[in-house]
Amino acid sequence: MALVYAGVCSHAPGITGRADQADPDVRDGLYAAFHRMREDIEASGAEALIVVAAEHFANFFMDNMPSFAIGLADFYDGPIEDAQWLGIDKFCAPGNRDLSQRIIVEVMQTSDVAYAEEWKFDHGIAVPLHFLTPSFDMPIIPANINCQGPPLTPLHRSWAFGESLRRAADAVPEKIAIVGTGGISHWPATPDSGKINEAWDRDFLDRWCRNDRDALLAYDDLTVYADAGQGGFEIRTFICISAAAAGAPGTVHFCEPIPIFAVSCTIASYDL
Amino acid sequence: MSLYYVQKFLYQLNRDEALQEQYDADRRGVLTGYELTDEEVEALVAPDIGLLFHLGVNGQILMHFAALHQIEWTDYLQRMGDGIAKHGPVREGVYAMTGYEGVGEA
Ligand SMILES: [Fe+2]
Numbered sequence: 001m002a003l004v005y006a007g008v009c010s011h012a013p014g015i016t017g018r019a020d021q022a023d024p025d026v027r028d029g030l031y032a033a034f035h036r037m038r039e040d041i042e043a044s045g046a047e048a049l050i051v052v053a054a055e056h057f058a059n060f061f062m063d064n065m066p067s068f069a070i071g072l073a074d075f076y077d078g079p080i081e082d083a084q085w086l087g088i089d090k091f092c093a094p095g096n097r098d099l100s101q102r103i104i105v106e107v108m109q110t111s112d113v114a115y116a117e118e119w120k121f122d123h124g125i126a127v128p129l130h131f132l133t134p135s136f137d138m139p140i141i142p143a144n145i146n147c148q149g150p151p152l153t154p155l156h157r158s159w160a161f162g163e164s165l166r167r168a169a170d171a172v173p174e175k176i177a178i179v180g181t182g183g184i185s186h187w188p189a190t191p192d193s194g195k196i197n198e199a200w201d202r203d204f205l206d207r208w209c210r211n212d213r214d215a216l217l218a219y220d221d222l223t224v225y226a227d228a229g230q231g232g233f234e235i236r237t238f239i240c241i242s243a244a245a246a247g248a249p250g251t252v253h254f255c256e257p258i259p260i261f262a263v264s265c266t267i268a269s270y271d272l
Numbered sequence: 273m274s275l276y277y278v279q280k281f282l283y284q285l286n287r288d289e290a291l292q293e294q295y296d297a298d299r300r301g302v303l304t305g306y307e308l309t310d311e312e313v314e315a316l317v318a319p320d321i322g323l324l325f326h327l328g329v330n331g332q333i334l335m336h337f338a339a340l341h342q343i344e345w346t347d348y349l350q351r352m353g354d355g356i357a358k359h360g361p362v363r364e365g366v367y368a369m370t371g372y373e374g375v376g377e378a
Contacts, residue, residue, distance in 0.1 A: 013335075018345060056332035061283045062276060080287045085339035120287055122336075148332060150366060189331025190367065191353040230366055 003169040004044040005177035006245045007037060007269035008208075008238050009132075011053070012183060013123040014261035016087035016130055021260045033254035033267040034131035037179075040269065041132060046177035048099055048139045049132070050165060051125050052241065054147035054182045054234040058122035066114035067153040068161050070107065071142040072100045078121030078129075088126050096139035099174060103141060106168035111161045128181045145240060147182065147233045155217050158236040162243025169244070180241035182234030183263040185227065192229065194259035200227050201255065201264040204235060208268065209250040211242050231263065245270035275328045275364045277306040281316065282329065286336040321348060322355020328365030 010030075019027060041049065058080045060066060073095045079086050104115050119142050121129070129140065145161065146153045153161075169176040184204055185197035207215040216239050224232040242250075248270040257264045281303065285291050294302045299317045308316070315323040321338055325331070331352075338348040362368045 014345075056336075057279075057283045057330065058287055061280060063280065081336055082339040082342075148330065148366075189335040190325075191349055191356065193331075193349055 002172055002174060002176050003166060003178065003244065003272060004046050004175045005041050005269070006241050006248070006272055007040070007267070008180040008182070008241050009034065009037060009128050009267050010183060010261075010263055010265045011124045011127045011181040012186075012188065012261045012263045012265070013081065013086055013127065015127050015265065017085055018260050019087060022258050026256050026258055029256065030254055030258065030265045030267070031131070036253065037267050037269070038132045038134075041177045044177055045175045046138070047174045048096055048141055048176055050103070050141045050143055050169070050176060050178040051128060052143045052145065052165070052178065052180040052237045053124040054237050055124045055144050056122050056148055058120050059116060059118070060144065060146070062149050065146055065149050066144070067146050067157060068111060069114040069116050069144045070100065070104050071095060071119040071140075072104060072115045072117050073097055073119060076119050076121055076140060076142060079126035080120045080122050086123055086126065088130050091126075091136060093121065093129060093133075093136050094139050095141065099139065099172065100141050102172050103165075103168045106171050107161075107164040109164070110167065111157075111164035113161070124181055128179060132179065145236045147236050152221065152233055153236055155219060155236060155239055158240045159213065159217060159243040162240035163246075165240070166244040166246055178241060178244050180237035182237040183231040184235065184238075184266060185229055186231035186263040187229035188231045188262050190230075193262045195229070196257040196259060196262075196264055197228055198257050198264060201257075201266075204238075205252050205255060205266070205268065208238055208242055209252060211245060211247055211250060211270070213242070216242055241270070245272060248272050274307050274309060274312060277308055278312050278316065278324070278327060279329055279333055281306050282333045282337050286333065286340070292340065320355070321351035323359060324355070325352040326355045326359040326362060328363050328368060330366055
């Protein structure tokens with residue numbers, strides 16, 4: 001079994017870009033949880049990190065939008081955002097083309113995935129990496145689910161993608177960590193930014209921790225949009241990790257609404 | 273209405289530093305290859321964040337464009353809200369899908 005870690009975290013650009021505007025105690029609690037997540041990934045012995053992202057039109061656009069994509073490169077540049085705005089300097093993150101190729105070939109057996117030999121990271125990956133591999137010493141394999149440009153990837157296909165990723169991770173000799181990144185309820189980058197449906201978030205995370213497939217796939221986009229905003233579409237990444245964890249129970253390590261970061265900032269993992 | 277091309281231009285601008293330099297030098301000139309209405313051209317040249325939001329530009333695209341113009345976060349949110357107040361509900365795109373009217377109860 002080569003999957004050694006599975007978890008999820010938030011990726012809101014405010015986490016790094018507007019750090020000075022948040023309640024310092026809550027913010028520092030979030031940062032501490034991110035640091036523990038980094039320690040857990042390191043302790044797992046992971047040799048590569050698959051990041052399942054919900055990217056925001058950094059690489060994929062409505063001219064040719066893939067439901068799923070996986071990176072196939074030795075290096076990835078980021079962030080595409082103004083460095084000062086995001087609070088993260090320009091970087092070049094290491095990939096592993098050979099490992100990516102083996103993962104992609106295996107995933108393709110059960111999920112139709114696009115591959116990308118070029119991939120620029122936006123905040124959706126850059127913010128997590130800022131905390132999880134701050135010295136860029138672990139190869140990253142970026143993966144993406146279309147959570148932004150409707151028609152969106154169906155939830156049950158996101159689940160199947162997670163199962164495909166699990167099979168692929170288990171098929172390679174390397175130890176693999178997988179992290180899904182996304183918001184839960186939020187209305188990012190709109191005049192409603194800062195609005196958070198905390199009760200909805202808690203209920204979602206309860207389903208996530210029970211790893212209850214039926215409950216996780218019971219959402220529909222119109223209800224999600226009404227209750228959790230267009231940012232809620234990013235639950236696809238969390239659901240993908242649930243499938244990758246293959247029924248394991250989960251634990252929420254941190255979940256607090258931080259309005260200036262526009263989301264219930266969340267760190268959670270599965271006990272594989 | 274050519275929301276697709278407005279967003280396509282912004283998508284390319286956001287990720288391409290060379291295009292950013294061209295846009296800097298000649299905002300109107302870089303738009304010639306895109307099928308845009310006069311209203312859309314003016315919104316992109318100004319830039320008019322509120323109008324672009326009203327036209328339906330996805331906030332994830334608009335946010336990066338605002339950052340490119342060094343528009344501070346609360347100012348960015350304010351401009352979008354002002355755009356809705358001035359022009360009315362979002363016309364098209366993901367926010368118009370279910371009748372999003374701009375500002376919900378906080
Ligand atoms: Fe996001």
